[in-house]
Structure formats: structure tokens, C-alpha cells
Amino acid sequence: MKPFDYVRPATVTEAVAAAAQPGAVYLAAGTNLLDLMKGGISRPDRLVDVTHLHGLDQIETLADGSLRIGALVSNADLAHDPEFARTHPAVAEALLSGASAQLRNAATVGGNLLQRTRCAYFYDTASRCNKREAGSGCDARDGENRGHAVLGWSESCIATHPSDFCVPLVALDAVVEIEGRSGRREIALDALHRLPGNTPERESALEPGDLIVAVRLPPAARGFAAHARYLKVRERTSYAFAVVSAAAALRIENGKIAEARLALGGVAAKPWRARAAEDVLRGVAPTADAFQEAAWRALTEAKASGDNAFKIELARRIVVRALLLAAAGAPARIPALPASPFASMSGAIHA
């Protein structure tokens, strides 16, 4: 493989300085990066290993009631934190529906946010890909694309963001804390990932050197704990990316929806917050009809980018189901088949 420098900075400041150099990338668990390097998709000159930085692996409740998750907390540790799972059940369920147990044990919160698309043409270096090589073209557009985007895509790129974790996070107004060359700043997770437009190679709002140090869930996120679910349709029961997924969270007061949150996964280059659908649910009773209306609103702008029109109808149905599940209430324990349509099957013993 291509030789590269490996540096292990002692502090966040050193890390940012080291990663701001051209050709440098951060290495956390490497569950995506190493595959990209082995496949020749990513050929960094320098790996800046952040796994030894102190203080980035904490889950803490701040004075204002928000929950701060360090960027190096593993997906498994976060999902299995009892307090976290109780207060943010949809997020925990999404985490446990992703990848495999081995990957979840390694993969980090920060890395999950920044994982690359699973578009096969991005990974196939013999294919044209505007995301991998700006301006080269998009072979997915007329290729094997039944899994590709139905929202927010452009002629330049029809790839999707594959994260499960980000879907409930974006629904719950998560905030990303970033350390950069000019100090610390924070942005809404919804603003972290960019839609492709004409520059699909620019995937996020991060600048060279920027390091995600934490993800914060505002205090209001806990208000949805009683009625929050994540639902993921996939082509096998585990270890598969979503065909389409949805996170639904409701705050129900006196039999009416005081506030709804809804986001979709597997449909766009970013976790897709469906605010128009949330709006129609405000103040109404949690009924199937209302959820149908919300589903239509969520997908109003959806358009097939290839052999994937079915994903639009599937997304509507998933939205309805996720809202119904959320209305029914978060289960006391995360199901053995997390986020699966088969979560309620008896005898389900695998997670």
C-alpha cells in the first residue's frame, strides 16, 4: 500500500495542526477509512491518530441538561449506556441496527458522522465519480442505482449517506462541536452534511484540520423519550445498510402531538430532516390518517434518480410505520432485532 506518515498527537491542538496539512486525514477506529485505503479510494499522506486523545470518550450531562457525547465514544458503549438508552431510545436503537457487533465495538461517534457513502461507484476506482474525483462524471446516474438517493440529489451525484445513528440525531436537533484552526465552534448536525449540488466532493461543512470532538443533544431531546423509534428496512436482518430508514419522535400531551420530529435515512446525501411533515403533525391527534398526511409531506419533493422509484413509496410507508411505533411508545428494552420490522417477532434472539 501507499506509504504514509502516522502521527499520534498528544493534544487536540496538536491534532488539528497536524491534520490541517494537505493530504492528512484523521484516523479513529478506521472501520471505513482502512477499507477506503485498501481499495485505493483514499490515499492519504498522513494519518493523524486521535484515538489516544484524552477526554473525548465521555458521556456527560451538562448543567443545562444537554447530553454531551465525546467523539471517541464507541457506538456500542453509547448504545449500551443504560441512561442514554432510556433518555434517547431511538438513537440507541439506530446505533444497534447498524453494522455488526464487531464494528460497533470499534466504530466511534465522530467517525460515524463522517463515514463516506456506500455508493458502489464511489468505491470502484475504475468508475467515474464526482465525489471521489471532482468533475470526472457520475457512473451511478445511469448505472446500477436502485439503492440511490431520491431526495436532494443532483445530476452530479446521487449517492446517499449511510449512517443510521445520524438519522435520529438530526431529528433531535443534535449539535456538533468542532475544534479547528481558529478554535472551537459548533454547528447543527443538520448543517454538517452538504447536499451534492455541483460540488459533491465537498461532503461536509468541515474545513481542513477540523476535528469533531463531541456531539451534543439538547435538553429538549429527552422530551421525546417516551415516544421515539427508529425503523430500518434492509435486505437482510443485520449487517446491511438501510434501503430506507426513519426516525420518529413525538411529544404527546393530552392525546395530541405537541411536537413531532421526523428524519429519513438512506434517501439523500445527508440524514434527511422532514420538517414539513413535522409541521402537519403539530397539535393533531396521533392517528394513522395524520401520519399518512405527514408521509406525503415528507416525500413531496422526492424524485427517482434511477431504478429506485420504489424507495419513495417505501419511504412513505416507513414514515407511517415509524410514527405509529413512536406513538405506541418506546419499548422498555431495545428489541433483540433493533429497528427491524421483525422486532416484535417472538424468538428473536440476535441483535
Add this chain to the structure above:
Amino acid sequence: MPELNLTSAPAHLRHGSNIGQPLTRRDGVLKVKGQATYAADNHPPGMLFAVMAVASISRGRVVSLDVAAAKRHPGVVDVMTPDHKPELAIDPEIKTNPFVFRMEVLQSHEVRYANQPIAVVIAETLEAATEGALLLAPRYETLPALVGLDAGESFVPPVVGVGNPTESHRGDVEAGLATAEKQIDATYETPPQYHNAMEPHAIVASWDGDRLQIDMPTQGLMLSLARIAELFGIAHDKIHIRSPFLGGGFGSKGLMAGPPTLGIMAAKLVGRPVKLVLRREQMYGPVGHRAPTRQRLRIGADGEGRLTALDHHARTVSSTFDDFYEPAADASHTLYAAPAIRTSHDAVRVNTGTPLFMRAPGEATGSIALESAIDEMAWACGIDPLAFRLKNYAEVEPMTGRPFSSKALRACYDQGAARFGWAKRSLQPRQMRDDAGLLVGWGMGTATFPALMFQAEARAVLRRDGSGAMEIGAHDMGQGAWTALAQIAADAVGLDIDRVDFKAGTSDLPDAGIAGGSAHTATAGAAIHSAGAAVIAKLADLATNDERSPLFGAGNAGVIARDGRLIRRDDESRSESYAEILARAGVAEVEARGTGAPNPAAMEQYAMHAHGAVFAEVKVDPELGQVRVSRMVGAFAAGRIVNPHLVKSQLFGGMIWGLSFALHEEAITDRRSGRIMNANLGEYHIPVNADVPPLDVITVEEHDPHVNALGIKGVGEIGITGSAGAVANAVWHATGVRVRRFPIRIEELLTQR
């Protein structure tokens, strides 16, 4: 490689026989401890690493390689290309027999499929070789790729599978269809599939003058050895291959392929040992796969639900330069008693690596189409699918009229249906729901696989210390040959299994034939059985001809070998241990050889097949279309079961592959470039644990006096047949939607709510 230390399972009781005992696998502890030496675990001194560069186009030619850039990379020792390579003794394009690949070993700059090897970089480290391969930056002249079942003009191949006639018929199919009360005319498609053994193809090759030492997983030691000998122009006895363990083969390690040949060439080029291991994506090309099929079934039935005609046509593909044709339609030869049957095939050539045997080649693809069509006909006739199959039960092989050597399929249907609870099935689809509101469907399929035999030889030894040995170059690809064949060996020489030194897995042992066609236990077992009989006969000669022996005068026919003793048949009080006989005779050991081979006379007279019945329950989300199998029961009759424990595992495995066929597996090929877009285990879906429901296997008792001396039929592949169709039929029963393109996808089931 250290001597194998195979563990025994002393906890198991014996009842006077090794065959039939459910021993745990004797190599299990080695594997769990990581002490089982697979090919790529070998590191002879001075070994270099070779990495293939493969084509990213599927048709055209390589016009340049930046060899200089690769060679400049630190650690790179040499770069093997069409212009710089050792010469072979014969043209690798020549097919000397049906069991050889026409292979790409850098004989030209032409590219015939994606992932074809185009150069090999040899370096001091794997990392350097990998980077060297990348630095070659090939440039191509690209021609439009031939992709898919409609890529070009179709033709009728001369044979399908290995020597099967392309077309077969019995009776008048058109007349049978014309007079039928009910007709089905349905077309099914199956995708390209790749074997995806967990262990990639690998070789460690060392030349010492003209002697060649090889570590390589193979399902056919002697086939590989003979191919290597002809390619490199060296005598058989100069080559030694070790293949004690395979991390799965599934057919893909049956024939000597291009990549391991390149490893041997690389070792010759640099004059040092070389290791070459395929990357996962490199296994999607030069080492075989299952070709896609499009199958049209036309079936007629009379008013009583009896078949009047069965017409099964299969379109498949082969490579542009070699011939292997998935014999899918032949699955209709043996199962259902239609008075008129016709099977036929045609094919197109595409830019793909040559297809090969994979997990019931022909039977698996043909079975899912046939079992679906039979199910469709049962529904058209308004008859329960099991009742329909019983109504059309073949008492003799329908295509030939030959009687079956044995056929306990009725018992399979009965026992499987009873265990599953089939009687409670609703005839109408989309009638059943579970407590959670999921659609529930029950489906079934009939399993069938021929009881094949190849040729094998074994050598048996009895030693003065009372122990024995059995030598045979057999192959354990996970199925349990180290255990099952040792059980047969123990019985063959009348010793406890721990007293028999069972040797297998290397090419200096007698030829065990190929571990394929579900025939290895039968073939190698027959050779072991006969070698054991021969060595016992020699020992008996020593005893019965020696007046000092209590067995003197008993004659060959008059002794029984049991527990290390020869016992006079008519007087069990008179016996003598093997050790005593050999000691008195003053010989260290006696040895004898035996062979196993098909019996042509029996094959002429009888149709020989294993059978089974598989029942599946699926759950389908009514709105979201996701499918999950919730229960499977398989009842199989496969003659004598040597080791029920291992057989159950093999049948489980087959049933899981069947589930995989119906719901998961598909190589996604870019329709323009011919490249496989999901050439990795993350995206080429096979079932994970969470997809596999509780499985129930029943082995139905069956005695077959004709297949071979031991009555063994083989269980390696039958599990996938029937199972795939059972799952597909269960999906229909759950949803009312008949999906005829496999794997069944979510979008197909979104059509209803």
C-alpha cells in the same frame, strides 16, 4: 506443517461400529485454537509476496503498464507481465479434458473479463507488492462489454454441466400441453452468484530445482497436480501439494485456476518461494461462479392434477473463451412423473470469467424454478402443494423409466410435513398473520441430487503394535472428511478410531478423486472400505495358514475382524490379535490397497439419487416488504449416514444456502462495464445469523444396496435444492405475490398493501 494432532471424542459411546456415530469433528480443537494450518499460513524461509493486478475493463486489451514505476517502489522485486514471465510447457488455452479451465496466465495482453489478472507484482512485503500493483496504472483499449443474458446471439452448446446432453426428451410434450386442462407458462430468472468461500484462493509455492512444493486449498489434489504437471512440463512425482484444510470450497477450488498457477510462475521467475493470496474482490472473476439463468417452464396438468407435460428450457451464459453451461433444466429429469418431459438449454457468451460448479450446479438453479412452477400449477389446480407432489410422485425415474436404487422421498414428505405441521396450511395465499400482524406463509420444495461416484484409491496398513493406518489424499473443506472418513477407516480395519492413523490432504497419498458432486464420502469411503477388506484378507492369510495360530485352517472367509482381533466366525472363542499375528509372522506391518469406483452395471440398471422435502415458514411485513424466514424443516434420505452430527451440519448449511438463493445472493453487474459492483462480503449479501431461523433436519432412514458397498449417497449439495424453492413458495403463500426473479426483492412485494 506440524503433524496433525486430531482429537478424538472419548465422550461418545460406541456400539460396536464407528459408522453411524455422531462424533464431533476431530479437527475442531485445532481450528478453534488457530492451529489448523491453512495454505496461506505457511511461510517458508525467503518467501516473497505476490499480488495480482487485475483488469478493470471487461473487454479489450492492455496497452501499457508502468512497470518501471512499480519496480521503483521500495521492496518490489519483480513484475511479471506477458512480456516477462516463465514459459509454460503447454498453451494454457488448450482444454485437455473437461476438468480444466482455459486460464489467463499472462499469455497475452487481451482482456476478456473484469478482474482478469494482467500482471503480478512480487515484493518483500505484502504492502510493497500491493502498492506496486497499484502503480502499474494500466491503460487499455476498451471494447464494448458483452453483459447479461441477452448480450448476443444465442447458441445451443454441445453439452451442459459435465457432458450432459443439451436437450433431452421423453414423450410428446406439445401433445401433452395441448391436451392439458391447466397450463402454466412462466419464466424465472436467477442471478450470477459467487462461491465466496471464507478462505480466499491462496498458494505458497517453492521450487527446488525441478521439484515443486505447494500449499494450496484444493478440492481435487490429483486433478490440480496433473494440471500443474502439464502446465510446467514436470513429472507428477516432482510435485507435492499440501491441502489439509480448506476454508470452504463450494466448487470454486475444484479446478486449478489461473491465480495459483501465477503463484507458481512467480516463484519460478524470482527463484524464491512466493505466496499469492487473492483479495476478496479478485475472487469475482478468475476462480469460477454460478452463471445467471433465465428459465421458461411450461407445464400441463389434467383435471385430476396429474402432470401431462413438463417443458423446461434454460438460457445461461458462458465466457467468451471457455465452456461451462449451468445445466439448470436437467433438474426436471428426476422428480415428477410427467409422461412427457423435455429439457433444453441455450446460451450466450459474455465478458465474464468462466462459470463453474457451484453448490449444486444446475440442480440449485433448476430446482428453484421447477419448484416454483410446480407450486404455481398446484395452485392452478386448487390442490395442496404437498398433495400435488404426491399425486405426481415418480415411482421410476421419469426421464429414463429406470427404477430408483432406493427412494425414501415419501417418508421425507411424511416426516417433514408432520414435524412442520403442514396439514394446518391454508390453500389460499395471504391468509395467515402472526400476533404482530406480519404475513405468514408456508411453502415447500422437493430436494434432489444425484448419488455420484468418482474414482479413488486408498492404502491400508496394519502394524505390529496393534495400530493401523489408512492413507488417502482426501479433502476436508469443512464438511468433516477428517472425521467421517476416519470412521469408515476404523470400521474397514476393525480397529478403534483412535488406533487408526488416518492420513489425508496431501498429494503423495493415493488419489481420492475430487471433493465435489457430493460424492467424496461415497467415493473415498468405498476405496477405504475396500483397502480395509484387502489388508484384513492379507492378515487373515498370515493367521489361517500358520499352524501356531488359533485361527489355523479357518480360511479367509472364516474370520471376523473386530476390535483389533481376528475371530473365527464359527467359534468366537478362538481369536488372535493383529499384533500377535504380525509378531509371530515376524513382519512389521501388512499393507494393501483398495479402490472405489462407480459400478457401471448398477448405474445402467438404476437411477441413483438422494431426495428430500423442505418446508419453510416466512414472515413478511405487509407494508414494508421485508422478508424473514422464521422456520425451516428439511427431511432428507441420502442412504447411509456415516456421521449424523456432521451430516446435520452439512444439511443445515445447504438449507441456509437455499434461503440465501431465494432472498439474498446476487452479484450486481454494471450493465455497461461488466464489472461486479458488490464484490465484497459487505454488499454481496449472504445470510447473517439473524437471517437464519431455527432449522430442523430429519435424516430419513434409507438402505441402498446398489449405489456402493457402503450405501452412501452424499449430502453436500442436496440441502440447497428444495430449500430455495420452499422459501420462494412461502413468500408467495404469505403475500399472494409470485416473484419469478431471484433473489426476491423488497420492491417486488410493495405492489400490494
